[in-house]
Amino acid sequence: METAVEQTMTSRPDKPEPTKWKRAKKVFKGHPMAIAGLIGVTLFILTAIFAPLIAPQNPYDLAKLDILDGLLPPGSRLYDGTYSVMGTDALGRDILSGVMYGLRISLFVAFTAVLVGSSIGVLLGLLAALRGGWVETIIMRAVDLKISFPGILLALMLLAIFGTGVDKVIYALIIGAWASKARLVRAVALSEMKKEYIDAARLAGLSDFRIMTRFLLPNSISPVLVVLPMSISGAIGAEATLSFLGVGVPITEPSLGLLIANGNDYLLSGKWWISIFPGLVLVAMVLCINVVSDRLRDHSNPYLRAKD
Amino acid sequence: MMEQLISVNDLTIAYPMADGEIFRALKRISIDIHRGQVVGVVGESGAGKSTIGKAALGLLDENAVIETGDVSLGGNSISGLSESEFTPIRGKRIGYIYQNPMTALNPVLTIGEQLLETIETHTDKKGKSARAYAIELLEHAEVTEAEDRLSKYPHQLSGGLCQRMVFAIAICARPDLIIADEPTTALDVTVQKAVLDTLKKLAKQDNIAIILITHDMGVVAEICDYVYVLRYGGMVEHGPTKQILTQPKKDYSRELMAAIPRIDKKLARFAVPGGMSKTGNRQRALDFLLDREERSAIAKGEPLLSVRNLSKTFVTPANVVSAAKEFKAVDNISFDVISGETMGIVGESGSGKSTVGRMILGLHTPDEGYQLTYHGKDLPVAKSRAERLELSKSLQCIFQDPYSSLNPRMTAGENITHAIKAHGIIGRTAAHELAGNLMELVGLQRGNVRKMPHALSGGERQRIGIARALSFRPDFLFCDEPTSALDVTVQAELLNLMKDLQEALGLTMLFVSHDLAVVRQMCDRVMVMKSGQVVEIGDCDKVLVNPDNPYTQGLLKVMPRFSFDEAR
Numbered sequence: 001m002e003t004a005v006e007q008t009m010t011s012r013p014d015k016p017e018p019t020k021w022k023r024a025k026k027v028f029k030g031h032p033m034a035i036a037g038l039i040g041v042t043l044f045i046l047t048a049i050f051a052p053l054i055a056p057q058n059p060y061d062l063a064k065l066d067i068l069d070g071l072l073p074p075g076s077r078l079y080d081g082t083y084s085v086m087g088t089d090a091l092g093r094d095i096l097s098g099v100m101y102g103l104r105i106s107l108f109v110a111f112t113a114v115l116v117g118s119s120i121g122v123l124l125g126l127l128a129a130l131r132g133g134w135v136e137t138i139i140m141r142a143v144d145l146k147i148s149f150p151g152i153l154l155a156l157m158l159l160a161i162f163g164t165g166v167d168k169v170i171y172a173l174i175i176g177a178w179a180s181k182a183r184l185v186r187a188v189a190l191s192e193m194k195k196e197y198i199d200a201a202r203l204a205g206l207s208d209f210r211i212m213t214r215f216l217l218p219n220s221i222s223p224v225l226v227v228l229p230m231s232i233s234g235a236i237g238a239e240a241t242l243s244f245l246g247v248g249v250p251i252t253e254p255s256l257g258l259l260i261a262n263g264n265d266y267l268l269s270g271k272w273w274i275s276i277f278p279g280l281v282l283v284a285m286v287l288c289i290n291v292v293s294d295r296l297r298d299h300s301n302p303y304l305r306a307k308d
Numbered sequence: 309m310m311e312q313l314i315s316v317n318d319l320t321i322a323y324p325m326a327d328g329e330i331f332r333a334l335k336r337i338s339i340d341i342h343r344g345q346v347v348g349v350v351g352e353s354g355a356g357k358s359t360i361g362k363a364a365l366g367l368l369d370e371n372a373v374i375e376t377g378d379v380s381l382g383g384n385s386i387s388g389l390s391e392s393e394f395t396p397i398r399g400k401r402i403g404y405i406y407q408n409p410m411t412a413l414n415p416v417l418t419i420g421e422q423l424l425e426t427i428e429t430h431t432d433k434k435g436k437s438a439r440a441y442a443i444e445l446l447e448h449a450e451v452t453e454a455e456d457r458l459s460k461y462p463h464q465l466s467g468g469l470c471q472r473m474v475f476a477i478a479i480c481a482r483p484d485l486i487i488a489d490e491p492t493t494a495l496d497v498t499v500q501k502a503v504l505d506t507l508k509k510l511a512k513q514d515n516i517a518i519i520l521i522t523h524d525m526g527v528v529a530e531i532c533d534y535v536y537v538l539r540y541g542g543m544v545e546h547g548p549t550k551q552i553l554t555q556p557k558k559d560y561s562r563e564l565m566a567a568i569p570r571i572d573k574k575l576a577r578f579a580v581p582g583g584m585s586k587t588g589n590r591q592r593a594l595d596f597l598l599d600r601e602e603r604s605a606i607a608k609g610e611p612l613l614s615v616r617n618l619s620k621t622f623v624t625p626a627n628v629v630s631a632a633k634e635f636k637a638v639d640n641i642s643f644d645v646i647s648g649e650t651m652g653i654v655g656e657s658g659s660g661k662s663t664v665g666r667m668i669l670g671l672h673t674p675d676e677g678y679q680l681t682y683h684g685k686d687l688p689v690a691k692s693r694a695e696r697l698e699l700s701k702s703l704q705c706i707f708q709d710p711y712s713s714l715n716p717r718m719t720a721g722e723n724i725t726h727a728i729k730a731h732g733i734i735g736r737t738a739a740h741e742l743a744g745n746l747m748e749l750v751g752l753q754r755g756n757v758r759k760m761p762h763a764l765s766g767g768e769r770q771r772i773g774i775a776r777a778l779s780f781r782p783d784f785l786f787c788d789e790p791t792s793a794l795d796v797t798v799q800a801e802l803l804n805l806m807k808d809l810q811e812a813l814g815l816t817m818l819f820v821s822h823d824l825a826v827v828r829q830m831c832d833r834v835m836v837m838k839s840g841q842v843v844e845i846g847d848c849d850k851v852l853v854n855p856d857n858p859y860t861q862g863l864l865k866v867m868p869r870f871s872f873d874e875a876r
Contacts, residue, residue: 196713197715197716203671205700207693
């Protein structure tokens with residue numbers, strides 16, 4: 001029946017193809033949770049980008065800090081007359097400002113790591129499918145090796161060797177992100193390789209590189225795009241974990257995980273706001289991204305079911 | 309007078325589409341079927357023929373709306389029944405036979421388990437008596453060694469046997485009606501006739517009515533008593549088979565008949581509209597194509613391609629549990645393709661006919677000891693890219709499945725000219741112009757250049773595939789079952805187009821098909837293959853009319869056919 005409907009649709013006079021925007025709207029229509037998630041994600045990203053403009057205080061600027069403001073509860077009036085919505089930490093830094101700047105670091109680290117890691121993974125997966133033989137064996141055994149290691153343990157080991165820092169955390173997370181994408185893309189690409197349009201491209205004498213970029217890549221990338229948001233929320237969590245454990249970003253550039261770790265010592269002495277607020281923001285952001293990515297995955301479910 | 313069993317009254321089924329429009333799969337269709345009758349429902353894909361079967365079983369998609377009319381079984385309307393009310397009807401009163409027996413059977417259960425399950429659900433036979441009944445049913449459905457087959461899994465049996473298993477399951481509850489949806493489309497011609505005979509015998513024996521849904525007039529002529537011809541969801545005409553075949557009243561029915569390739573006589577062209585564009589626009593593309601470089605001085609009538617001692621062995625590599633397995637797909641074959649002719653290769657699936665072509669194209673590496681001579685030179689084995697390009701320019705392929713042979717992420721125009729653009733043969737603007745020209749040549753509108761493949765029908769896509777092959781200005785085309793995935797009328801149009809192109813461009817073609825009649829219409833000479841070996845080779849007029857080899861004789865005998873002269 002599908003084919004019948006499809007064919008009659010095509011025989012109708014030309015209809016403009018639905019634009020990307022229209023198709024995107026359709027994905028979220030009728031799913032209030034997903035829309036709320038999307039709004040949440042947008043707000044978090046905007047906050048992160050414009051943090052220096054909207055934050056009440058620059059937590060990096062030590063001249064602006066006053067030790068007298070230390071450990072004030074939410075809603076307190078600070079020494080300079082302003083109010084602190086989320087309270088302050090031991091050094092008198094405003095938690096709200098800290099969270100906004102922390103969001104910046106967390107998102108930057110996660111996005112960069114996942115995008116770079118996934119690109120590497122997709123490239124390797126396509127290469128494995130296209131070349132086969134020993135190239136495939138090496139790549140896929142490397143994937144197996146990577147996946148057989150607990151991710152956080154691997155990251156801890158790498159950071160222990162290379163030392164800490166924002167760039168080192170990104171490297172560690174890249175190494176965590178590529179393998180699953182390589183495996184996913186290879187599976188899809190292998191089934192695409194059997195189709196006749198690849199034969200046609202080979203017959204036309206096109207180079208492997210061109211076949212990979214213009215033929216294989218656009219037809220195999222969809223499942224990766226669907227799992228991408230999920231990977232980003234995973235990377236945010238992983239970065240927070242590493243920072244909390246003290247091997248992540250340095251104290252001068254605090255991320256959400258480090259802010260939580262900062263307040264850890266004060267939790268039992270009733271100074272709950274130092275840890276709780278960054279924690280809530282972290283949970284809310286991961287939740288929003290997951291709701292959106294769940295929706296994306298459900299929307300493309302028949303595809304995943306068929307190809308995965 | 310026979311008792312009226314099922315009647316479809318004035319049925320209209322509509323699907324609301326995402327864009328707010330309504331698509332009517334069926335428009336005011338009425339069909340009456342009596343006991344013991346075999347009724348054919350014929351039409352192209354999209355005609356709505358499967359929708360009738362689904363409506364009778366209550367298996368319409370959830371968004372389908374019955375706008376007018378109903379279906380009644382034995383006088384009671386069944387179209388408004390709920391899912392649970394339908395359950396006793398399905399299987400028990402109406403059986404269903406699927407298009408592809410390999411996917412209709414559950415691959416992880418044995419035939420016996422599947423058959424016994426159905427018997428125990430629908431009849432009061434249990435245990436031993438169910439088993440005895442199952443064997444009886446299989447014998448009924450002309451399955452040899454019935455008892456052994458019960459313990460087999462579907463993949464261990466051939467397509468024809470599997471379809472008979474499906475028959476046995478369908479008739480086990482002695483239904484009044486069987487709906488057979490393209491029951492032989494997925495099968496080889498050789499088994500098609502036997503399977504159809506079984507079906508017909510079952511209908512007569514148990515007085516079961518059969519609705520046979522098909523696109524193939526040959527099948528209809530073979531077993532149907534009465535025919536309904538459908539198009540775009542509407543009824544074109546109906547009548548007793550003989551009347552429709554011999555005196556069709558409507559142009560469309562006539563076209564449908566004219567589109568069937570005939571085996572007895574070679575026609576210049578099929579009597580259907582379509583083929584190479586007749587307008588002046590085609591000249592631009594023709595000028596471009598005829599401007600190709602002369603590759604060698606091989607005159608018409610001399611061998612352009614010589615194949616000697618070609619073999620291919622596929623090796624399944626050894627693993628922990630089993631040793632390496634060898635399968636000889638092509639076994640030491642030799643033939644010549646003469647410049648300017650169309651050479652056909654026929655054989656059943658698995659006979660190695662496509663593998664031969666893929667080796668010539670360089671997509672498979674043949675076994676050692678072969679010799680391929682093309683344009684008087686050896687075909688290069690380990691090809692550099694320059695050599696590969698040189699060969700691409702001369703030797704091109706039209707693929708079997710138009711649904712997978714185009715890159716779904718490129719526009720139609722980009723699909724045609726991407727490769728020659730990538731090789732720097734042609735610039736961007738010239739490529740766009742050429743894509744349009746070639747599209748007009750193969751009978752498509754210029755405007756289709758910007759469409760994505762999914763917005764085009766199978767026939768249109770195959771035309772794009774032909775245009776893509778032509779973009780290299782080849783002089784040799786390998787056609788790998790180019791019409792086997794298409795409707796018979798679309799097939800006729802495409803075959804006309806290919807004949808036109810060959811005539812205009814002086815192409816040499818190697819044409820692979822499983823359909824003897826198509827080969828008869830297209831080819832000058834033919835090679836018959838069986839299990840990787842050549843059975844017979846010679847002129848079509850001889851091999852397909854009065855063959856020497858018993859295998860070819862057998863192939864010819866089982867072809868469904870009806871007397872065309874009677875039909876005219």
